[in-house]
Amino acid sequence: MSSSIEIARHTLLSCGLILAIGTIAALFAQKVRIPDVAVFLLTGIAIGPHALGLVHIGADSALNQIILLFGASYILFDGGATLRLAVLKQVWITIVVIATLGVIITAAITGFAAQYILGVPPIVAFLLAATVASTDPATLVPIFRQIPIRHRVAQTVMSESAFNDAMGAIITLTLLGLATGSTFSLSASLSQLITHSIIGVTAGIVLGYLATIFIAHEKWAFLAEYAPVVTVVAVIAAYFAAEGLHASGFMAVFVFGIMLGNKETFGFAMEPGESQKLSEFVLTTAFMLRLFIFILLGAQVDFALMQQYWLSGIAVTLVLMFVARPITVFLCAAPDRRARWSLAELLFMCWTRETGVIPAALAGLLLGMKAPGAEMIASVTFVAILTTILVQASTTRWLASKLGLLETDES
Secondary structure, three states, X not given: OHHHXXXXXXXXXXXXXXXXXXXXXXXXXXXXXXXXXXXXXXXXXXXXXXXXXXXXXXXXXXXXXXXXXXXXXXXXXXXXXXXXXXXXXXXXXXXXXXXXXXXXXXXXXXXXXXXXXXOOOHHHHHHHHHHHHOOOHHHHHHHHHHOOEOHHHHHHHHHHHHHHHHHHHHHXXXXXXXXXXXXXXXXXXXXXXXXXXXXXXXXXXXXXXXXXXXXXXXXXXXXXXXXXXXXXXXXXXXXXXXXXXXXXXXXXXXXXXXXXXXXXXXXXXXXXXXXHHHHHHHHHHHHHHHHHHHHHHHHOOOHHHHOOOHHHHHHHHHHHHHHHHHHHHHHHOOOOOOOOOXXXXXXXXXXXXXXXXXXXXXXXXXXXXXXXXXXXXXXXHHHHHXXXXXXXXXXXXXXHHHOOOEHHHOO
């Protein structure tokens, strides 16, 4: 009994420290006008076991997994709620192509580069490439919450990051099957992707519509007063409903957010006071979860593991950032005549491809399954996370301003 109390005291103290230090870090990020995820990551490294040693929460601990799972889900829901269907109608072709074919193109280019740079077998190189090929919604959604980027660009990048995780996970697990001797079927993989997408989207639509009825319907909104609680329950329900049907839980919560955020389109409306209360709750909750996710991610960076591969990892990440991503964006988005992307918008999308929580989770999965080259993959993945978040996230506002894509630049 005493040991469990001691663990509880230690966990509570760690959470209190993370909240206190993270709040100061957020204030600093606001003052220097850079996205807080980059500052949180550095803060986590500083207070983690490899530096000051103030926080010791293992990557494989139940608390960490709960924070990652629920945190990423809720941040995705928040991102979905900011999207507008009118904008998505313009850019849906780009989103579908870049979140599917785009992940394959990115993984292929990065895989060939990794094979050459790291000198590893092709299957290991492409397993690494698939792990880092998808962009990270837990990173990108908060960035676009804090920086007023032109709506259609921000919403395209956020939507891509929500939908391409399923594709990245399917490619990674397919390659893992090949690496461990399983048979590969292209038709089965495509069928799996389509099925996962349809189920995930359907689960999000159904639960989103139900939640909207209960909090915003003229007659049936008997839970309007408890709208914040309804959103939490519905996010968890959407995730597990999709996962239980072997689909993408993250896709489901994102679509749920779109449904709730566009409730006026479906003829629903909340009382102004209740609507404001819900908005404030979602903003505060998403902030706290973002703070925990990225400080813990920084605290868990294993420098001993990264030491052997940091130089080659940076080389692979540079190919990912400056070769694979631009080629992917121009091949997938430029031909979309409906969206009519400008060169400035395409260049900005080339730069916003942060690697974060989802690739870290996939790398952790490969480590747990003892996949071929798993330690190297985990090392390079963390190098990619550190490089893309610290370099790309912190320069997003500057680049958007230079390209004239800040909302204040539009007249």
